Amino acid sequence: MTMKTNRVEVFLLKNVKHGFETVHISDMSIDFKDYVLLGKGITTLHLLSHAEANRAEIKALKNSRQEIQAKCQLEIESIDGRIQSLLAIGHEGVEV
Numbered sequence: 012m013t014m015k016t017n018r019v020e021v022f023l024l025k026n027v028k029h030g031f032e033t034v035h036i037s038d039m040s041i042d043f044k045d046y047v048l049l050g051k052g053i054t055t056l057h058l059l060s061h062a063e064a065n066r067a068e069i070k071a072l073k074n075s076r077q078e079i080q081a082k083c084q085l086e087i088e089s090i091d092g093r094i095q096s097l098l099a100i101g102h103e104g105v106e107v
Contacts, residue, residue: 014057014058015057015058016055016056016057016058017055017056017058018053018054018055018056019036019053019054019055019056020036020051020052020053021034021035021036021051021052021053021054022034022035022036022037022038022048022050022051023048023049023050023051023052024038024046024047024048024049025046025047025049026045026046027045027046027047028045029045032049038051
């Protein structure tokens, strides 16, 4: 099987506000005030197979779903706690 490749123009940019360098596929120095262009060039990317890329994307989506479920569960538990607190307040001082 032949590995697919893709040639891409890349830009080396420096974030002058935070002092880090990054490679990007767009010359962001024009649109973003915090970046200056340090250089540019052509790079060759060796692409993953379609199946490998799909597996990686599925894994990332499952991780994202898991994080969202955990956050939602915490919110639900917080709301349930508030409901229980309000119900408890309603029963305080009530004579039986």
